[in-house]
Amino acid sequence: MRLRALLETDALGLRLLGGQDELDRTVRGVMTTDLRDPSRYLSGGELVLTGLAWRRTPEDSEPFVRLLAGAGVAGLAAGEAELGAIPDDLVGACARHRLPLFAVHETVAFASITEYVVRQVSGERAGDLAAVVDRHRRLMTSGPAGGGPEVVLDLLGTDLDMRAWVLSPTGRRIAGAGEPLSTGAGAALAAEHLAATRGGRRAPHRVALGGTTYSLFPVRVPGHAASPGGQTGELRERALSDWLLAVEADAGEWGAPRLDLLQGVTQLIAVERDRRDAARTVRRRLAQEILELVQSGAPPAEIAARLRVAAPVLLPGRGTAPHWQIVVARVDWDGEGGEGESGAVAQSLLEEILVDPVAAGLESGDRIAVAHSGGEAIALVPMPAPEAPKDEDGTEQAGGGAGGLQADVLLAAVRDPLTAGLADDGRLTLGVSAPVQSAEGLRGALEEARHARRVAAARPGRVCAAGHHELASHVLLLPFVPDDVRRAFTARLLDPLRDYDGRHRAELVPTLEAFLDCDGSWTRCAARLHLHVNTLRYRVGRIEQLTGRDLSRLEDKLDFFLALRMS
Numbered sequence: 187m188r189l190r191a192l193l194e195t196d197a198l199g200l201r202l203l204g205g206q207d208e209l210d211r212t213v214r215g216v217m218t219t220d221l222r223d224p225s226r227y228l229s230g231g232e233l234v235l236t237g238l239a240w241r242r243t244p245e246d247s248e249p250f251v252r253l254l255a256g257a258g259v260a261g262l263a264a265g266e267a268e269l270g271a272i273p274d275d276l277v278g279a280c281a282r283h284r285l286p287l288f289a290v291h292e293t294v295a296f297a298s299i300t301e302y303v304v305r306q307v308s309g310e311r312a313g314d315l316a317a318v319v320d321r322h323r324r325l326m327t328s329g330p331a332g333g334g335p336e337v338v339l340d341l342l343g344t345d346l347d348m349r350a351w352v353l354s355p356t357g358r359r360i361a362g363a364g365e366p367l368s369t370g371a372g373a374a375l376a377a378e379h380l381a382a383t384r385g386g387r388r389a390p391h392r393v394a395l396g397g398t399t400y401s402l403f404p405v406r407v408p409g410h411a412a413s414p415g416g417q418t419g420e421l422r423e424r425a426l427s428d429w430l431l432a433v434e435a436d437a438g439e440w441g442a443p444r445l446d447l448l449q450g451v452t453q454l455i456a457v458e459r460d461r462r463d464a465a466r467t468v469r470r471r472l473a474q475e476i477l478e479l480v481q482s483g484a485p486p487a488e489i490a491a492r493l494r495v496a497a498p499v500l501l502p503g504r505g506t507a508p509h510w511q512i513v514v515a516r517v518d519w520d521g522e523g524g525e526g527e528s529g530a531v532a533q534s535l536l537e538e539i540l541v542d543p544v545a546a547g548l549e550s551g552d553r554i555a556v557a558h559s560g561g562e563a564i565a566l567v568p569m570p571a572p573e574a575p576k577d578e579d580g581t582e583q584a585g586g587g588a589g590g591l592q593a594d595v596l597l598a599a600v601r602d603p604l605t606a607g608l609a610d611d612g613r614l615t616l617g618v619s620a621p622v623q624s625a626e627g628l629r630g631a632l633e634e635a636r637h638a639r640r641v642a643a644a645r646p647g648r649v650c651a652a653g654h655h656e657l658a659s660h661v662l663l664l665p666f667v668p669d670d671v672r673r674a675f676t677a678r679l680l681d682p683l684r685d686y687d688g689r690h691r692a693e694l695v696p697t698l699e700a701f702l703d704c705d706g707s708w709t710r711c712a713a714r715l716h717l718h719v720n721t722l723r724y725r726v727g728r729i730e731q732l733t734g735r736d737l738s739r740l741e742d743k744l745d746f747f748l749a750l751r752m753s
Contacts, residue, residue: 187213187306189261189286192233198302199294200263203277205286211260215449216303218296218406222246223253226386230258233303235296237265244275251279261286263299297457304450335361335455342433342451346444349434352405352455355380355426355607356538356600361455367432368396373603375400375432380607383425390437390448401437405429405452405459426517426607427534429459466537466554472496473555473566480628489625500555500568509621510628511590513540513565514635516643520611532563535604535614539596540565564632567591569621590621593638593653605648615642616651672752679749682732694732697725701737702747 190209192200202209214231217224220239228234234254241247254262262285264272272289280287290299335352340363342348351362357372367375374395379402382391391402406428431452437445476496479489493510515536517528533556540554556565569590593616597604604614617639619631634654642652683694697715701722704711712722726737735742 187303189213189233191306192288195302198299199291201289201291203272203287203289204281205261205284208261208284208286211286213260213303213307215307215446216300216453218300222250225253225257226388228254228257228259232259234259234262235265235290235299236262238268241273241276244273247273247275247279251276251283251285255283255285259285261288263288263290265290265292265296267292297460300453304453307446307450335458336363338451338455339363351432353430353432354538355428355535356603358538358541360429371395373599375402376430376603377606378402379404379430380425380603381609383428384607384609392436392438398434399436401433401435403431403433403448403452405431405455426531429455431455469500469555470533470557472499473564474557476566477557477564477632480632486625489628493625496555496566497568509569509590509623510631511567511569511621512619512628512631512635513567513591513616514632514639515539515563515565515614515616516561516639518561518613518615528561529558529563532561532614533558536563536565536616539600539616540567591618593618593642593651597649597651601649608648612648613643614649615639617642618651618653620654676749676753679733679735679746680753683729686728686732692725692728694725694729697722698729698746699750701726702743702750706737706743
């Protein structure tokens, strides 16, 4: 299609601000962006839609337009919703680079322009394939009754013989037609997609998995605003929040019409993503209100009243007095990165982590309420009151029915893809509280979850979690021992053994670890190490001689145990 066709369509409400002589340019696609440098995602011929969130000063317009012109885009359409009138510096920059510039009225959604361009481009480039896209569009825009992404993917299969799935950033199946992906394949594809995106590779990403080639396309929400962290932050946020379309085919063998078609399909699916995110705003607002009351020390009666309002929304049809758990997550980046950005990313990730990994569909997270403040995301998770175990006569046992979310279980299915998305400059840490039943317990649960998260943060690895049960163990204390104290303590006890092992290959340190792990049992330790008991006694005697400690004394055993844990 030609650029001038956009002006001839009254429903789009576009107004030409410059570039009258360039209106015969061909539009080959459409892209919505607020990145300061979107050039890596451009292939030429696109109509670029922007909300101007990238513009912080008048000096930002010139480099932005220069990058677009260098990438060969067809034109630029800027929304008036953010700044009102389009700034003169942007108009001037477009004139200098001969880039046609349109103003988009604040009442016109970018999604409407995207859908129009996708239909027109598909019709001109793909012939009969345009009918498929148009059918998808009508079904997608007709609301939930139209079937949503499932119908889009079903039509890809029936009309184009393509098996495809929409996956979350952790690889959870959101939509798909036909047979599901094999066990673990979704997480593996998500990990490959996140690694490729963080590495700056241009989509689609082609991945061979189990002898099958897949092509991975990002699904980006129309009008996605730029994050406060600048270009690096924007890339991080997109990598960790985008859905992806996985197609069982090799896109390297496709022609331009089919690639354009799939890009159009991702834009249509993005409309559903936008709707899902809008639906979550109610739950996010509920969580924010409750947590503000908890943190401000509001009376329990006021918090309880707000919980009664939230329970039917978060736990429909299951009663109004559930148990609650609090989960706290934080994303930290090496180097620069704003707390606001980290909090939003942590919120998005926590919402995904709390969904049952085997649950599919758009509404599988309808029990999750996550707020964020600064760099921290906080989830309020309701659960039906657990049944207490009973004795043979039917009497409830005291203290039964704790249950609830477990930190290690939450991360089991998502650790690999999230590690790939965090790459070598990010960390996700997560803490889980014990379940509480009353409003009085929420403040303690919040502090408990925060303490658990700090325990997780002291562990190695890109994705770490800790639960409330760990707060009654020595593991709560070890992470907060200053580094210089750690080094001095472990050096005093273990360095003589390490030096001796280095000179004589005596394996005193492994022997000490095994001896303590066997609770000081000579026979069990000797059997584990495949040693004669006399040889073990000789080694333990050497350990005591070198360190001046007595491994028959509880205090000395405890010191060695802590030294090994901190080393």
